[in-house]
Amino acid sequence: MDLLNLVTTARNRVQEPVTGLVQILKILGNPRLPVLLALSKGLIEPTYRLAFLASASNTGVLRLLASRPCDLETLAERLAVGPDEKHRLSAWLDMGVKLGDLATGEGCYQLSSLPAKFLAQPQNDAVAAALEEVIRFHVPALLHGPQMLREGRRFSLDDQDGAVIARSTRVVESFVEAAVDQNLERSLPVRLLEVGCGSGTYVRHAARLNPRLTALAIDMQKSVADQAAANMSEWGLADQVETRQGDLRELDVEPQFDLITMHNNIYYFPPDERVETLRRARRLLAPGGKLLLTTSCQGGNAGLEALNLWFHFSDFGGPLPREDELTAQFEEAGFTDVAVTQVLPGEQFRACTGTNAQLALN
Numbered sequence: 001m002d003l004l005n006l007v008t009t010a011r012n013r014v015q016e017p018v019t020g021l022v023q024i025l026k027i028l029g030n031p032r033l034p035v036l037l038a039l040s041k042g043l044i045e046p047t048y049r050l051a052f053l054a055s056a057s058n059t060g061v062l063r064l065l066a067s068r069p070c071d072l073e074t075l076a077e078r079l080a081v082g083p084d085e086k087h088r089l090s091a092w093l094d095m096g097v098k099l100g101d102l103a104t105g106e107g108c109y110q111l112s113s114l115p116a117k118f119l120a121q122p123q124n125d126a127v128a129a130a131l132e133e134v135i136r137f138h139v140p141a142l143l144h145g146p147q148m149l150r151e152g153r154r155f156s157l158d159d160q161d162g163a164v165i166a167r168s169t170r171v172v173e174s175f176v177e178a179a180v181d182q183n184l185e186r187s188l189p190v191r192l193l194e195v196g197c198g199s200g201t202y203v204r205h206a207a208r209l210n211p212r213l214t215a216l217a218i219d220m221q222k223s224v225a226d227q228a229a230a231n232m233s234e235w236g237l238a239d240q241v242e243t244r245q246g247d248l249r250e251l252d253v254e255p256q257f258d259l260i261t262m263h264n265n266i267y268y269f270p271p272d273e274r275v276e277t278l279r280r281a282r283r284l285l286a287p288g289g290k291l292l293l294t295t296s297c298q299g300g301n302a303g304l305e306a307l308n309l310w311f312h313f314s315d316f317g318g319p320l321p322r323e324d325e326l327t328a329q330f331e332e333a334g335f336t337d338v339a340v341t342q343v344l345p346g347e348q349f350r351a352c353t354g355t356n357a358q359l360a361l362n
């Protein structure tokens, strides 16, 4: 399928005896050839690069090569690839060279393209994880959608990789942080419950804004909760934040919280369970306490619509919400002072807040 090579070969062969010229002109005269070439450059190569870069990132190859050029032996050792498989690793790396993301020199591989260099930087980890999310989860939804419908198959939570999602969701970090900035009380101690905490980064943000904050951070996926707990320790927050595996729907704690946050996870709940989920959150709030829910909504960019599609095909969640739906669901769940704000003009990202004006247990 290497169409570029075909053209190059054809061009070279024009130098050869005239006997081949007719066939070459016939091939070049094929009206589909320019279209195939355009598809190769515009669709096929970017897809290969996306897959290669996602893999080179998650295996640590990009970070390693960012620190220094490495030979095949070093890379094989770091990737735990045995001696018998080194030639295959070399073929994989050479594909990276062919695609322009790696280069070779003096027997070593090094980073070549701007995207490879960008993704290798630790501060761009969320983007690297988002690429992985696209290729591992969004693409299968597009690729297998109709077949899954025929077979009655759905994606389950096990088809996701909680660790990758916890990292990739941080692409909207600045939006979520802006919403927390607007809604967190700074002058008094605050008791926070964060539902579906992912990496725990927003609890850390809140604790930085209000050092007298204490929090319970839960995530229903054990691997995610364990990683969040490790992060809290690393960030020096273990005394201030209790982090554990937990599901909002079964959480059995006193209604004590001044603020409950749910960031980027309302679509993990089926639409017909969302009001009950919000009501449950409200019942865990102290009177006057607030729920802050942030979420991407329907009608966003292609990446968001692909996420929306994935949840259409899942057996546990549902589509991204619409803004008017959110408001109605908050009100039905008993919240007062319900408000929805568009965090950034032009983006389908919303922060929805509501107050629990009622006494607990109703």
Ligand SMILES: C[S@@+](CC[C@H](N)C(=O)[O-])C[C@H]1O[C@@H](n2cnc3c(N)ncnc32)[C@H](O)[C@@H]1O
Pocket: 162, 165, 166, 169, 170, 195, 196, 197, 198, 199, 218, 219, 220, 221, 224, 246, 247, 248, 249, 262, 263, 264, 265, 268, 269
């Ligand atoms: C897309 S991730 C977002 C993580 C984090 N809130 C963020 O914005 O970076 C959604 C997280 O919500 C968690 N989650 C979904 N439903 C939950 C529930 N019922 N109780 C607790 N956690 C839940 C998932 O396990 C997942 O880690």
